[in-house]
Amino acid sequence: MEEYKKINKDKKRVNTFSFGKKIIFGLIPFLALTGMIIFLLSPTGHNLISSGIPLPEITFEKIEFEDDIIVAYIRNTGPEEVTISQADVNDRIHAAAIEPSSILSRLSTAKVIIPFSWNPAEPYEIGITVDDGTRFSKIAEAAAPAPKPNIEKVSLFAIIGIYVGIIPVMIGMLWFPFIRRLKIGTYKFFLSITVGLLVFLGIEALLEANDISTTNLAEVLGGQMLIILITIISFILLSYIANKLINRSETNIKDNKKKKNFDSMKENTNEEEFIHKSTQERDQSSSSYLSTSDNTISSVIPTKDMLLKPLALSLMISVGIGLHNLGEGLAIGSAILLGEVALSTFLIIGFTIHNTTEGLAIVAPLSKGGKLRIRKLMIFGLIAGGPTIIGAWIGGFIYSPIATVIFLSIGAGAIFQVAYSIFTWLSGYSGNKNIFTDKSITLGFIVGMSIMYVTGLLL
Amino acid sequence: MLRYVLIVILIIPSFYCLVLISDKSFKPIFLNYAFAQSEDIKKTFGGYLPGYKAKDTTGDVLDPMLQVISLENAPIDPEKYLREFNYGRVSVNSNGTITREFTIIASDHQMKEISPGIYYNLWTFNGTSPGPTIRATEGDIVKIKFINNGSKFHTIHFHGIHQAKMDGVFEGIGPGGTYTYEFIAEPYGVFPYHCHIQPLEEHISHGLYGVYIVDPKNPREPADEMIMVMNGFDTDFDTENNFYAVNSIPYYYMHHPIQIKQDQLIRIYLVNMLEFDPINNFHLHANMYYLYRSGTLPNPDEYTDMVTMSQAERGILEFTYKFPGKYMFHAHKTEFAEKGWMGVFLVTEGDTDQFTNTNIIDQNINNSLSTNEKIQNQNLNQVNMNIGVEN
Numbered sequence: 001m002e003e004y005k006k007i008n009k010d011k012k013r014v015n016t017f018s019f020g021k022k023i024i025f026g027l028i029p030f031l032a033l034t035g036m037i038i039f040l041l042s043p044t045g046h047n048l049i050s051s052g053i054p055l056p057e058i059t060f061e062k063i064e065f066e067d068d069i070i071v072a073y074i075r076n077t078g079p080e081e082v083t084i085s086q087a088d089v090n091d092r093i094h095a096a097a098i099e100p101s102s103i104l105s106r107l108s109t110a111k112v113i114i115p116f117s118w119n120p121a122e123p124y125e126i127g128i129t130v131d132d133g134t135r136f137s138k139i140a141e142a143a144a145p146a147p148k149p150n151i152e153k154v155s156l157f158a159i160i161g162i163y164v165g166i167i168p169v170m171i172g173m174l175w176f177p178f179i180r181r182l183k184i185g186t187y188k189f190f191l192s193i194t195v196g197l198l199v200f201l202g203i204e205a206l207l208e209a210n211d212i213s214t215t216n217l218a219e220v221l222g223g224q225m226l227i228i229l230i231t232i233i234s235f236i237l238l239s240y241i242a243n244k245l246i247n248r249s250e251t252n253i254k255d256n257k258k259k260k261n262f263d264s265m266k267e268n269t270n271e272e273e274f275i276h277k278s279t280q281e282r283d284q285s286s287s288s289y290l291s292t293s294d295n296t297i298s299s300v301i302p303t304k305d306m307l308l309k310p311l312a313l314s315l316m317i318s319v320g321i322g323l324h325n326l327g328e329g330l331a332i333g334s335a336i337l338l339g340e341v342a343l344s345t346f347l348i349i350g351f352t353i354h355n356t357t358e359g360l361a362i363v364a365p366l367s368k369g370g371k372l373r374i375r376k377l378m379i380f381g382l383i384a385g386g387p388t389i390i391g392a393w394i395g396g397f398i399y400s401p402i403a404t405v406i407f408l409s410i411g412a413g414a415i416f417q418v419a420y421s422i423f424t425w426l427s428g429y430s431g432n433k434n435i436f437t438d439k440s441i442t443l444g445f446i447v448g449m450s451i452m453y454v455t456g457l458l459l
Numbered sequence: 460m461l462r463y464v465l466i467v468i469l470i471i472p473s474f475y476c477l478v479l480i481s482d483k484s485f486k487p488i489f490l491n492y493a494f495a496q497s498e499d500i501k502k503t504f505g506g507y508l509p510g511y512k513a514k515d516t517t518g519d520v521l522d523p524m525l526q527v528i529s530l531e532n533a534p535i536d537p538e539k540y541l542r543e544f545n546y547g548r549v550s551v552n553s554n555g556t557i558t559r560e561f562t563i564i565a566s567d568h569q570m571k572e573i574s575p576g577i578y579y580n581l582w583t584f585n586g587t588s589p590g591p592t593i594r595a596t597e598g599d600i601v602k603i604k605f606i607n608n609g610s611k612f613h614t615i616h617f618h619g620i621h622q623a624k625m626d627g628v629f630e631g632i633g634p635g636g637t638y639t640y641e642f643i644a645e646p647y648g649v650f651p652y653h654c655h656i657q658p659l660e661e662h663i664s665h666g667l668y669g670v671y672i673v674d675p676k677n678p679r680e681p682a683d684e685m686i687m688v689m690n691g692f693d694t695d696f697d698t699e700n701n702f703y704a705v706n707s708i709p710y711y712y713m714h715h716p717i718q719i720k721q722d723q724l725i726r727i728y729l730v731n732m733l734e735f736d737p738i739n740n741f742h743l744h745a746n747m748y749y750l751y752r753s754g755t756l757p758n759p760d761e762y763t764d765m766v767t768m769s770q771a772e773r774g775i776l777e778f779t780y781k782f783p784g785k786y787m788f789h790a791h792k793t794e795f796a797e798k799g800w801m802g803v804f805l806v807t808e809g810d811t812d813q814f815t816n817t818n819i820i821d822q823n824i825n826n827s828l829s830t831n832e833k834i835q836n837q838n839l840n841q842v843n844m845n846i847g848v849e850n
Binding site: 085 | 797
């Protein structure tokens with residue numbers, strides 16, 4: 001009893017701290033930390049811990065070729081302020097200007113402008129020498145004029161974006177009628193192909209981001225950790241949004257259900273419903289020789305309220321693929337910008353084939369339900385494919401390696417999130433068992449990855 | 460649902476904008492004083508070479524071909540070095556021979572601006588690289604008091620004919636040590652001198668070298684004489700030179716053309732001290748020169764506008780310009796030329812200057828005493844200064 005009282009007393013004492021005291025206790029560690037940092041920055045502390053000579057480091061982020069001018073974008077990625085003293089092209093000193101200033105504070109950037117009559121498609125090594133005589137350089141593989149955002153170029157990039165992003169996705173969507181006629185087992189197989197495709201795309205985006213971060217980003221920016229960080233954030237955030245989206249659509253169904261029941265008789269048969277009806281009729285007629293009607297997807301769960309969840313899933317897939325395609329667009333745009341001219345034509349053909357599979361991924365969950373609006377499919381196609389255009393513009397006109405790395409990582413996170421969602425969706429079909437006990441899912445996953453690898457060889 | 464789609468579509472560009480802003484080191488102007496300072500002043504750069512238009516910039520200009528470094532912290536004053544010969548403290552011995560005494564102090568810890576904005580730890584003889592040009596006449600006794608004011612072992616190794624212990628190879632002089640090199644100036648010709656401590660490459664490439672001229676007893680024809688040492692600097696220590704020059708400062712004679720007179724005999728004592736690169740060369744524009752390899756024989760070896768030399772090779776070049784104007788001279792290894800090894804002769808009309816022959820002893824004594832005393836004083840000051848610093 002005594003002890004209990006004592007404990008209670010202590011508890012009270014802790015709880016009755018005033019607000020001011022709480023703030024003070026919260027601030028004490030901060031003050032201690034500040035004190036320590038001030039000490040370390042003071043000459044005494046500095047002498048105590050610093051040893052050796054800090055070496056300068058400069059990273060070239062971008063080299064652009066304009067009319068009789070070469071422009072290099074550099075960043076001071078060393079530990080201290082640095083002064084840029086000279087510039088050279090192919091290791092030969094040239095007159096140049098540096099903007100805004102030849103003095104670069106830590107992590108700041110500058111633009112080095114070198115008047116130089118360069119020849120198209122030839123490699124150039126751009127170098128700068130800092131005040132202690134250290135030279136840093138970077139090679140541009142093939143000089144090509146930097147695309148300027150005029151109407152011609154903007155529309156060219158838009159056309160490339162449409163060819164690479166939107167059209168292949170739409171072509172892929174043409175698999176919709178094929179998929180909805182499949183047996184459940186085959187359907188699961190195709191859906192897991194999608195997962196395979198997505199996982200492959202995600203890993204590919206990560207590798208691409210890693211490549212850029214190691215070649216174009218300074219170590220000091222922590223490129224590789226940045227990729228992991230952003231991928232995880234993107235995954236978690238999109239999972240959150242996806243759950244909200246699905247919950248919302250489900251509550252909407254419940255609210256609208258009663259109302260819809262009354263209205264359904266009055267509603268005119270609109271276009272979509274007409275299509276829906278006609279396809280259902282066709283399904284029934286064709287299913288007779290494809291399969292027994294009980295096993296056809298469209299006839300298994302035909303109710304409308306169950307259609308919204310696949311719609312939400314398809315939307316999430318579209319958004320995920322859209323984010324991924326933004327990264328692809330950046331890659332294409334910057335390939336043109338960085339002077340890898342031959343590669344960009346090849347990239348476009350490769351991506352076109354590659355991206356057709358993305359359309360398949362979007363329509364795969366939808367084929368489970370009966371009703372489908374063409375307009376919705378078009379929107380999904382645009383969400384998935386449209387960012388390619390935006391990406392191509394950004395990559396082509398204002399390429400920035402760090403932005404590319406960030407977008408590829410977001411895309412990777414989005415793709416993994418979508419893959420995860422489909423897996424959960426599939427596990428519902430498999431009776432919540434371990435999905436890899438299902439033969440068609442396992443096989444589909446492997447086939448999906450392999451398809452991507454093979455089409456990826458075209459890139 | 461459409462709302463979510465819109466949000467996603469809006470997020471993409473706005474996020475990119477955020478990234479761009481953070482990426483381009485976006486800074487409020489009031490924080491970046493350098494930016495604020497340089498913004499108002501528009502500078503022009505380039506444009507002096509055919510085919511290149513002048514351009515404006517709000518930033519800083521990086522152009523060693525036009526920018527002049529402050530001579531206070533330069534490896535050398537190329538204008539002065541070009542025509543400065545040191546004859547030493549001269550005394551006439553009882554047997555009629557002449558003794559020339561010099562003091563040379565080695566140093567290895569001076570940060571010098573070798574090209575605009577580029578600093579390099581230069582190792583020097585008497586505070587400069589190349590060191591002072593030592594000049595004597597064949598048969599003179601040359602005495603060089605060597606003081607090592609550096610932190611490493613150093614020596615002076617003279618090319619020419621002398622005794623083994625005067626060769627500056629096995630008798631390394633430690634920090635603070637002194638040594639007196641003494642030999643008879645022979646044969647006549649032009650020679651390099653340099654430190655001979657290993658790693659030799661390091662000691663030479665850091666700047667420990669100079670020129671030693673021995674005039675023939677039978678004096679050469681009077682001429683406008685100059686010394687040119689072809690050298691270079693490896694500022695990032697990758698065993699490749701970053702800068703090339705004659706007389707240490709890249710492009711110096713481009714923005715400070717060497718003034719010469721039409722029809723005046725020009726004599727260049729040319730020495731190649733370039734480290735790392737196997738060869739170096741000298742090409743003269745719109746003219747030909749008589750080349751006396753090593754300057755040791757009375758007759759020229761060649762009449763040419765191109766001579767290629769490896770390290771420590773040297774020669775005497777004699778020519779006159781027929782027409783006034785600007786004429787380039789440079790390494791015809793264009794890489795070297797485009798990293799600083801180029802210059803210009805500005806040939807003007809008018810009476811040729813009267814150059815007296817340096818072999819006249821009396822005049823020699825008078826001239827050299829004054830210049831050498833100066834150097835001596837400088838050296839003493841430097842020694843005192845350094846001692847003061849060390850104490």
